Amino acid sequence: MSTPAQQLTTTSYAVLGLLCLRDWSAYELVTEMGRGWSDIWPRAVSGIYREPKKLVAHGLAKDRAARTGERSRTVYSVTPEGREAFRTWLATPTHAPQLEAEALVRAGFAEHGGVDDLLATVRQARSFAIERSRVYAAIGDEYRTEGPRFPERVHSIMLVGGFLARYFAAIIDWADWVESHAATWDDIGDADAISDLDALRADVRARVEANLARAR
Amino acid sequence: MSTPAQQLTTTSYAVLGLLCLRDWSAYELVTEMGRGWSDIWPRAVSGIYREPKKLVAHGLAKDRAARTGERSRTVYSVTPEGREAFRTWLATPTHAPQLEAEALVRAGFAEHGGVDDLLATVRQARSFAIERSRVYAAIGDEYRTEGPRFPERVHSIMLVGGFLARYFAAIIDWADWVESHAATWDDIGDADAISDLDALRADVRARVEANLARAR
DNA sequence: CGCTGACACTCTACTTCGGAGTATCTTCCG
DNA sequence: CGGAAGATACTCCGAAGTAGAGTGTCAGCG
Structure with missing residues (x-):
């Protein structure tokens, strides 16, 4: 049996991780990745539909046809080999995080625009963090009223929640800091016109x- | 004159922003994006080489051949239309940040691995944040001893630095929090075995x- | 009852992007 | 002088995203 050509990626393992929890239809996998993981592993819908097929090709999952009325759908389940592969992957080194923050690109060239542009950008970033926090607060409420969907793994979910809360707090804190300074700026075009530059620095x-002081 | 087929992206505008500062060879653009912007806008080298050519096709930049001995290189400069386009872009709404954090995918399925796997993952994330902070501390030292490369735009650079410092602090803080808990866990496989689950929650x-309390 | 809109459910073609690899010239240092 | 590092740029192929397409289900409304 030859190795399938397509390599397994972090996305593959994220989907495999979900399959270790329960069986999912392809659509459910798409929905779950969109709802529960897109803040730390955003993926296009089309890409997620590709993944379980790859896992099946690698023998890490099995598929079966299911029906809603005359509507066909595919349900995927993990194989024992799949569970083992996932456990093995968890023991491998992790890749560094990658952040794509367009707002920061804009802030980094703020002098080419106006103060209003910068403030608008910063407020959009702030709103994003507040809105996402709102979603997670609602999930927390749901956990407390209806119980978690997977009670046996709440501790793992809390680890993710703890990160996201801190990440969004960092964005909010940054946005407020920028706004507290930029709101006093008349002219943004030249550092010489920034009276509180020393405070920024x-x-x-x-x-x-402070970060370096925490080095071990 | 027809509009070129390739659309301009955030990467295009990041490169255009650099061109607004000075002329750059393609190699210098690649180096600068790798050194100064990859923590907030990571891009493959091959992708960056593509961008100035797109800008030229759109009339936002011009290219000229240059030489080092017999070695040829291309130097790009911004056009007036390019400066205007960049200013216009800065006034458009920004896209939300996107984070790809494999360590969080791993932490989110921690119950499928061992405590040691989780701790290793968390320590790798922590090391990343410390190392990046070290790079920026060195840049800060360089600014203080040799002066900034672009003194007229230090305030914009500080805005980026302020964000990154907070972002890395959030990662370090999270890693220490996870470690303080996970180091006491014998069995990670089931939430019932986590004695300090309430503290996590x-x-x-x-x-x-606290994030929601800062909503406006 | 029939229609419409939203949802459930999935896929494909094409384009863009990333990573790995390639190649050649230039400079520096032992 | 030779080798290593840097300068300089590109190609190729797989991964991923976008846009679009399609089909069944169900609830609500006229």
């Missing part, structure tokens, strides 16, 4: 050094 | 609610 320096 | 809840 001092904040950054103190925080970077 | 309380941390997440308090932080999510």
Whole structure:
């Protein structure tokens, strides 16, 4: 038996992780990845539909046809080999996080626009973090009223929640910091016109050094 | 003159933003994007080489051949239309940030591996944040001893630095929080075996609610 | 009852992007 | 001088995203 040509990726393992929890139809996998994982592993719908097929090709999952009325759908389940492969993957080194923050690209060239542009950008980033926090607060409420969907793995979910809460807090904190300074700026085009530049520098320096002070 | 087929992307505008600062060879653009922007807008080298050509096709930049000995290279400069297009782009709404954090995928399925796997993952994420903070501390030292490369735009750079310092702090904080809990776990396979699960929940809840308390 | 809109459910073709690899010239250092 | 590192740029192929397509189900409304 030859190795299938398509390589398994982090996305493959994320889907495999879901299959280790229960059987899912392809649509359910798409919905679950969109609802529960897109803040830390965003993937296009088409890509998610591809993954379980790859897992089947690798022998890590099995598919079966199911029906809703005359409507056909495919349900995927994990194989023992799949469980083993997932456990093995968890023991491999992790890739570094990658952040794509267009708002930061814009802030990094703020001098080419206006103060209003910068403030609008910052407020959009802030709104994003608040809205996402709102979604997770609702999930927390749901857990407390109806119980978690997978009670046996709540501790793992809390680890993710703890990260996201801190990540969104960092965005909100940053946005407020920028706004507190930029709102006083008349002219953004030249650093010479920024009267509180030293305060900006001092904040950054103190925080970077605080991070380094936590090195082991 | 027909509109070129390839659409301009955030990467296009990031490169255009650099061109607004000075002329750059393609190699210099690749180096600069890798050094100064990859923590907020990571892009493959091959993709960056493609961008200035697109800008030229759109009339936002011009290219000219240059030489080092017999070695040829291409130097790109911004056009007035390019400057205007960049200014216009800065006034458009920004896309939400996107984070791909494999460590979080792993943490989110931690119950399928061992405590050691989780701790290793968390420590790798922590090391990443410390190392990146170290790079920015060195850049800060360089700014203080040799002066910034673009003194007129230091305030914009500080805005990016302020975000990254907070982002890395969030990662370090999260890693220490996870480690403080996970190091006491014997069995990670079932939430029933997690004696400090309530502390995990309380941390997440308090932080999510603190974020919401900052809503406007 | 029939129609419509939203949802359930899935896929494909094409384009863009990333990573790995390639190649050649230039400079520096032992 | 030779080798390593840097300068300089590109190609190829697989991964991933976008846009679009299609079909069944169900609830609500005229």
